[in-house]
Amino acid sequence: MKWRKLGKIFDPTQHKLPNDCGQFAQSPQALVFDDFVRIYFSTRAVDKSNGKFLSHIAFVDMRKNLHEVIHVSAKTVIPLGGLGCFDEHGIFPMSVMRHGDVVYGYTCGWSRRVSVSVDTAIGLTVSRDDGLSFQRIGEGPVLAASLHEPCLVGDGFVKVIGGKYHMWYIFGTGWKKFSPDAPPDRTYKIGHATSSDGINWVKEEASQIIADRLGVEESQALPTVIEIDGSYHMFFCYRQSSDFRKNKARSYRIGHAYSDDLVTWTRDDTNPHLEASVDGWDSDMLCYPHAFKCDGEVYLLYNGNEFGRYGFGLAVLEQ
Numbered sequence: 471m472k473w474r475k476l477g478k479i480f481d482p483t484q485h486k487l488p489n490d491c492g493q494f495a496q497s498p499q500a501l502v503f504d505d506f507v508r509i510y511f512s513t514r515a516v517d518k519s520n521g522k523f524l525s526h527i528a529f530v531d532m533r534k535n536l537h538e539v540i541h542v543s544a545k546t547v548i549p550l551g552g553l554g555c556f557d558e559h560g561i562f563p564m565s566v567m568r569h570g571d572v573v574y575g576y577t578c579g580w581s582r583r584v585s586v587s588v589d590t591a592i593g594l595t596v597s598r599d600d601g602l603s604f605q606r607i608g609e610g611p612v613l614a615a616s617l618h619e620p621c622l623v624g625d626g627f628v629k630v631i632g633g634k635y636h637m638w639y640i641f642g643t644g645w646k647k648f649s650p651d652a653p654p655d656r657t658y659k660i661g662h663a664t665s666s667d668g669i670n671w672v673k674e675e676a677s678q679i680i681a682d683r684l685g686v687e688e689s690q691a692l693p694t695v696i697e698i699d700g701s702y703h704m705f706f707c708y709r710q711s712s713d714f715r716k717n718k719a720r721s722y723r724i725g726h727a728y729s730d731d732l733v734t735w736t737r738d739d740t741n742p743h744l745e746a747s748v749d750g751w752d753s754d755m756l757c758y759p760h761a762f763k764c765d766g767e768v769y770l771l772y773n774g775n776e777f778g779r780y781g782f783g784l785a786v787l788e789q
Contacts, residue, residue, distance in 0.1 A: 489526050502764050507533075512526065513526055528543045529543045548577070557580065558580075573604075577592065579624075588622075590624035592613040594612045619675060620642070623641050635665040638660060638693040639661055644656070648713070649712075683725065689714075701728050751783070
């Protein structure tokens with residue numbers, strides 16, 4: 471198998487985004503309709519009280535050729551959480567799935583901390599208008615820090631298989647100052663939880679399911695799982711836990727693992743492999759993948775340089 475790049479398909483700087491957001495279209499996530507594809511993404515506004523970013527969820531509707539933009543949402547699909555809530559300072563990403571007549575949106579809520587920059591948890595929202603807007607089922611998360619996963623639970627991707635809900639998510643293994651003059655950075659791994667209703671979850675507590683390639687300080691993020699020819703394939707991004715923001719040798723790349731039973735995962739980043747470009751929008755970084763099927767093809771949405779500041783691109787799987 472190999473990925474064939476189709477180029478960058480959405481640049482947020484070329485469109486009017488809601489909430490005074492002018493840059494970033496991070497973590498693109500597809501919801502396929504009969505005659506178009508809705509792609510949700512996280513964009514950013516500046517918090518005027520302190521100059522820091524706030525992440526909001528918007529979407530773009532595209533023709534099924536996945537190059538022609540039909541519509542960009544005029545407002546964000548859900549407001550940020552209330553004072554002191556887990557999603558007060560941002561939602562990034564939001565993973566969507568159809569559930570009968572409604573659409574579930576699993577959010578990753580961000581809240582600022584004092585000793586470290588953020589904490590995260592996973593919430594559940596529901597849309598009853600085909601994904602135009604979402605409402606929380608409650609003000610708190612459905613999956614969060616616990617006894618053996620004390621920080622940074624997020625990036626939930628949910629799929630119903632054999633009547634059971636499966637969630638692949640990330641959990642933090644801790645924060646560390648990698649140099650005396652640097653702020654702490656986090657390390658996180660991919661875990662797995664199951665549920666009978668999509669609300670109440672049982673974790674495989676602190677059980678890393680994807681082997682490291684870069685060592686124990688490899689950070690793994692944003693898993694997405696798709697079935698291809700009878701096997702399950704997970705795509706995710708990975709990087710070093712320090713000096714990754716501007717050092718492209720340590721920045722995000724796309725990883726891959728496969729499984730026949732959803733229990734044992736074999737890592738193989740080379741088949742298929744997505745190469746960074748020699749130059750251009752995805753030459754320094756490849757991150758935040760989302761795999762989906764549309765009209766018989768398997769596609770991969772992903773972000774490039776600067777964590778998706780200038781949009782997202784698309785690749786198609788060739789076998």
